[in-house]
Structures are given as C-alpha cells and as structure tokens.
Amino acid sequence: MFNQLTTFGRSATQLVFGSITLAAVTLTSLYIHSPFAATAFAYLVVIMLFSLMGSFIASSVLSIVSIAASVYLFTPSTFGLRIGDPEDLLVVVAFLTASIVGTQLIGKVRQEREAAREVAAKLRHSAADLHDREKRWRAIFEHNPVMYFMVDEAGTVLNVNTFGATQLGYAPAELVGLSVLKVFLEEDREAVRKCIEACLTNIGQSHTWDIQKVRQDGSVLWVRENAKAMLWADDKPIVLIACEDITERKRTEFALQRSEAHLAQAQELSHTGSFGWNTATGEVFWSKENFRIFEYDPETKPTPQHVLDRTHPEDKASVQAILDRASQGQDFEHEYRLLMPDGSVKHIRAAAWATRTATGDIEFVGAATDITAAKQTEQQLRRSEAYLADAQQLSRMGTWAWDCHRRCFAYRSAEVSRLFGLDPDELVSLETIRSRIHPDDLALQQEVQRRAIEQKAGNFEYDFRIRLPDGTIRHIHSVAHAVLGRDGTTVELVGTHMDVTEQHVARERLENTLAALRESEQRFRDYAETASDWLWETGPDHLVTHLSEHASAVGILASGLIGLPRWEIACDVEEEPEKWRRHRAMLDAHLPFRDLIYRAVSKTGSAFYVRTSGKPFFDLGGNFLGYRGVSTDITARIRADQAEQELRKAQADLAHVTRVTTLGELTASIAHEVNQPLAAIISNADACLGWMGRETPDLPAARRSVDWIIEDAIRASEVVRRVRALAKKGEIEMVPLDINEVVKEAITLVTRELVNQQVTLRTEFAPTLPTVLGDRVQLQQVIINLVMNGIEAMQAIDDRKRELTIQSSRDDKGRVQLSVTDCGAGIADEDIDRLLDPFFTTKSSGLGMGLSICRSIVQAHGGRLSIVRKQEPGATFQFVLPVVS
Missing domain, CATH: 3.30.565.10 (Histidine kinase-like ATPase, C-terminal domain)
Incomplete structure (x- = not known):
C-alpha cells in the first residue's frame, strides 16, 4: 500500500509540473511564432525530462496533451484538431512514437538503475552481516571455555583459540606453526599421532579419547579430546580438535580409586572383611578380605552355606540360629570359630544390621573380623598375668587398689595378701588392715593417704612396718598415686607394696660396718702419724750389719736382727717364692731396688708390713761392700687397703641391693618390654602358619615371618639378659x-x-x-x-x-x-x-x-x-x- 501511494504521488507530481512546463513552452512558442516541428521537439524534450521521474502513465498523458496542444494551436487548421498537412501528421506520429518509446526506455533504464542500486545495497548489507557474523563466531571461537585446535595432516597447528592457548600457558601465536605433539607427554605422542591418523582415515567421523597435556610451565592437565577431520577449501584435509578440561574429574576418579584401595588395605591390615546379604534374593556380596578370611577362591559366588561349611562343628548350631533370626530382619553380632581345611582354627567376630531396599527387601550390611590374634593375645595376657604374679612373689612386691568411697581394697594381688598375712580370698575390713600396721606407723600411713586423696596428682612414697600376729616385723616401701573420677574427685589409690625387710637389715649392717670402718681407719691413721722410717745396712753377704734406733720404736728388736739376711727376717718367703727369687737375683747382680714389700713379726709377736728400698755401695776400687737403704712400716696402709676392699665389697653389696630394688620398681616396664616381642612372635608365627597353610605355600613370606620371629626372640632374650645382668652379683x-x-x-x-x-x-x-x-x-x-x-x-x-x-x-x-x-x-x-x-x-x-x-x-x-x-x-x-x- 505504501509503494502504491508513493507511485501515485510521484505520477501526480510529474503530471502537474509537466503540464505547467508544457504550458510555458506553449506560450513561449506562440509568442515567438515557433513552427509546429520546433514546438513538437520542445514538447518532446519536456516529456523526456519529466519521464525521468519514473511514471509512464504521467509521461503518456503529457504526450497526448502535447500532441493535442500542438495540433490545436500550431497546425494550419488553427484551433482545430484536424491535421491537414501530411508532414504535420508525420511529425505527430513521430512525436507520439518518440515520446512513448523514449518514455518507456527511460523508465526501463531507471528501473534497472534502481534495481542495481537495490542489489548493491543488499550486497553491502550482506557483506556487513557476514562481517558481523564472522566477528561473532570469531569471538565464540576465541573465548569459548573449550580448547579448540586446528591442525593439518602433518600435525602442525594451523589455529588455536585464545582460551586453549591460555590454558596451556601460551599465546596463540606461540603455538601456530608448531607440532601439536609439543603439548603432549613424550610417552603419549605416539598415541596422539595414531589418533590423528584415524581421524584422517575416516573423514567426517568423530573420535574421542582422554589424554594428558603439558603446560608451558611443565604442569599437566587431563583433557577429553573430540576430533573430526574435514576437507578444507582446497580439498586439503584438516583436523578440528575440541578439548574439554577433565582434570578435576580425573582427580576425583583417582581419589575414588585410592579410597577404594585404602579401604581394601585397611580391611587387610585390620583383618576385617565386609559383606552384604539380601535375604529375599539370597544374593551375597563379599569383599576381598572376606574371601581371604574364609579361604575361598575370589571367583566363588558366596552364599550363607559357604559360611556354615567353614564353621567349627561345635559352633554350627549357634551360627544357624543367628542366620535364621537374621532372615526375620533382626540385627546380629556374635563370635564363632572357623575350622579351616588345614585343621587350623580361626576366631571370627561378625556384626550386621538390617536395612530395607527400595523394593522392600531386607538387606544386611556387616563386617567379619578375624580376631584369632586377639584371642591368642588374650591367652598370652593371662599367661603374662600369671608370670607377673610369679615375678611379684619373687621380688616380694605386690600391687593393690584402694576404694576411697567404700574404704576397702578394690583389688589386691596375692603378694599383698602374703605381706599382710591374709588369705587372698578373704574379704578384709579396714580395721583388719589397720591392726596389721605397726602402731607407731599408723598415723603416718593415714596422713600420706589423706594427702594423696587431696592432692590428686603425682606419686606418693612412704615406708611403714607390718606386725604379723606371730610378732614378725616386716618393713614395707609403698608407692601410690590417685585415680580421679569424672567429677574430679579421687575414687581410688593405686600402688605397690614392696617388702624391703632384707634391705633394711642390710642397711643396718652396712651402717655398723661403716662405723667400724671409720674407727679402723682412725686407728690406722694414728699409727701412720706416729710411725717413722728407719735406716739399715747390709754387708757383702747381705746380712744385716746396722739398724737405726727408730727400728725399736716401731716394735722391731734391732739387736735380734743383726747378722740375719732379709729373707730370714721376713715370714712370707714360702708364700711368695717368686718375689724373693727376683729380689735375691737383683742383690746378686748388685742392682738397686725400690719398694720391696714383705711381712715380718714384731717383738710382740704381731705381724707388720715393711716397705724397703736399697742401693748398693762400693769402695774406691769398685769392690762391692753391701747395701744401704731405708725401711718404712706400712702396716697401717696395708690394713687400710684391706679395709677399703671390705668397704668396696660392702658398697658392691649395697649397689646390688639397690639394683634389685630398682628392678622391683621397674617390674611393669620389664614385663612390657618382654611382652612386646612375645606378642610380635605370636603374630608372626600366626602369619607364618597362614603363609604355609595356603594351597600353594608362600615359602618366601613364611621365611620372612620366621626371620621376624627370630629377631623378636633375640630382642626378648636381650631384655632378659640385661635384667639378669643388673640383678647378677659379680666382679x-x-x-x-x-x-x-x-x-x-x-x-x-x-x-x-x-x-x-x-x-x-x-x-x-x-x-x-x-x-x-x-x-x-x-x-x-x-x-x-x-x-x-x-x-x-x-x-x-x-x-x-x-x-x-x-x-x-x-x-x-x-x-x-x-x-x-x-x-x-x-x-x-x-x-x-x-x-x-x-x-x-x-x-x-x-x-x-x-x-x-x-x-x-x-x-x-x-x-x-x-x-x-x-x-x-x-x-x-x-x-x-x-x-x-
């Protein structure tokens, strides 16, 4: 409608202005008396010019008006429409033809020009639209959060989007022109090359694979690549690759795999297998550890009957009863034994609870734990408790626990009962305990207990005496500490009583010995302070020729020694013949000697010790004349040395007593140190039996277990050796x-x-x-x-x-x-x-x-x-x- 109105408006305008122009031409021609042909030509020019406005109808009307006006006004029959002159008719026909044909041609030219203009406008619009689309797709290609690669058949990168290059730490220009294999691990490049070849072999077919790519900084990310080959404009094949970053997904997968592996390892380490049982369908699921515990082939499809087949004959009835109750939807937890094909026995603790599936079926989820080692350890613990009781009896140390609320023993070992002279099975009252404590020590014992209850922390040591009904007195050393309840108050005192009666007696003996030793040392010190040396001289025959007067002061009868050799004065010649043989050999060789010590008898008949040194002397001719020397009474020093040896022996005895006492205090530590390798021996022995009990015995693993048993046995033996060494009394x-x-x-x-x-x-x-x-x-x-x-x-x-x-x-x-x-x-x-x-x-x-x-x-x-x-x-x-x- 709009186009029709526009055309009508254009035609009306052309007709109005054309008519005005023709009127002007007509008036002008009349004024100048222009001939008919000239006026017709002028009309034709006006019509041609106005035909450019594009309306053929308006041009046709103007042509008719022009012919009518020219015939009417400029032909010989003026003011009439009749044409009398044939030439004028020819002009009219030529004018009409020229105007119509010209108008038509001009209209077509104008239409073609407008059509060309429209085509050009459309082309410009299409080019702009294409450019806009190209920019949009380029933006999508560049910034799409997916890596895009375009490679040729040789694997060279033709193009890469910005996101893809950035993900790998490159700029796009750094990757274009390089081999696409550069961004893959060395070990994966051959696989990538084969994938590209597969794409080129199947043009248009998509191929997908997961692989790792290497960033510029050396880090690695996982991608899922979707590739398709297509023919380029010049029929050359290219490969388009879209890469999706699946690093987090892979990490999750790997974490799940590790979690499953850790669960399997945890079950293996804890000897616990998991299982599932649908009572309606009878479907049973076992973990790998369950198969190992029951020693079935993992390819076996497990059923409840497999459990019954392995159950110990004495426990089958109870296991069957458990299964029957479970089929009614009751949770269960029980222990039973397995009798393995090799005759060994395993202890199992099984627990499961019931759930409802989406279909309403009862399904059990549970775990079965091999507690054989724990059972054996429990038996070993009972043996260890018996050993501990023996150790307490040997070390005379008992353990106890005192209930502060009930004011009675919550626990007392057999050794505590023996120390107090009580029956181990007898219920003992507080009065009975107090009656056995020495009256002089009862107040101290009660005060220490009160202080331990109030202070609540630390160990408390005290000594007291027990007076038995037969009058025997025992000295006790006690160590205790408080045990607190949930409310922070002391609920128990736990401690030990050690019989130190022998140590007390030994201490008294030692004190007496030390007092006697001090007195003896003082006596010998007085002797040493009042004693003095004396001089002597012998002749060539080694007989005494002279003694100084000091000899008599120390009890030596000087006159009685003159004329005697030294070996006749001494009284230890027979006891130490080698010493005197060497001494006489030195005298015969006329060599000086020093610090010869020998024993002699004083004038009162008591033995004394002499240290003597001598030097030969000669006359001017070099003839040997005898020896001169000095002697010292060293009896006090010899006695002191003997006393010191006795002191050292007493100290060694006391040190031994102290070590034995310390061993008693460390009984718990010693038992712990021995129990550790014993428990390891049991565990390794059980493992060895397991390796040997396989269908195909695993001898290397069994040998390793035996090696570990030997090592733990040596370790236990070493603990015992050290304890025996500390307890041993030796040089x-x-x-x-x-x-x-x-x-x-x-x-x-x-x-x-x-x-x-x-x-x-x-x-x-x-x-x-x-x-x-x-x-x-x-x-x-x-x-x-x-x-x-x-x-x-x-x-x-x-x-x-x-x-x-x-x-x-x-x-x-x-x-x-x-x-x-x-x-x-x-x-x-x-x-x-x-x-x-x-x-x-x-x-x-x-x-x-x-x-x-x-x-x-x-x-x-x-x-x-x-x-x-x-x-x-x-x-x-x-x-x-x-x-x-």
Missing part, C-alpha cells in the same frame, strides 16, 4: 664401651616408668664419641638411678611439661660427659654440697645412699659425678669418664 668387668649404647639399654628398663609418670624423655647424643673403659652394669645402674631421681623430682609438677633430658658430649678436656636434667623443683643451695654424701637425703622415705653409690661407681671408673648449678627450675647431674687412649 667388675672393665671393657671398652660406647656410652650412647649404654644409655639406650638403660632407657629400655625405665620406659614404662616414664610413661606412667607422664614424663617426656628427650635425648641429645653426640655422634662419634670415643669409647670409655668401664663396667656396663654399674654404669647402667648410675644412669637408671639418675633417671629415677629425675622422675621423682617432677612428681609434684603440674604447671608445666614434665621433661627429662639425657645429653652426651665431650668436655673441654676431651673426656666423655653425660648429663641428666629434669624440670622439677630444683635443689636448695644449702643442700647441694651435701647431696652426694652417704645417708643425706631430701626424701621422706629415702636412704641417702643412691647418689653416694653413683659417685663411688663413677670414681671407681676414674671419673667425677657433680651437680650443675642453674637458674631455671630443675636440676642437672652430670659425670665425666676418661676415654680409652
């Missing part, structure tokens, strides 16, 4: 030792005590320390004593971490140094100088001999034990030992 054996190894062996015996007292042990061993010469057992006794003292010093500490440090090093003189440091309350300044003295102690129940014995042992090894003064809390004891040169 000192000085051998080269590595002090670090000595410390490590000693630590194993106090490890349990460290754990019980919540003490953290830190060791700082200097590497490549030189060896020392010493007795392993005595040095271990020193280390254990220092460690136990450190543990006791930290019992009351609750405001900081309890830490004990053992450090080995070399001092500034090159000696080996070992220090033991605690973080306890420390040592008072006034006590430091006396702490190493015998019978001095800061403990309420201590003997005061532990550190004194340690100092004696260290000094016997040529070393020195000392206390290091420091500012911070705690104390440090250290000793140094000379190294082996």
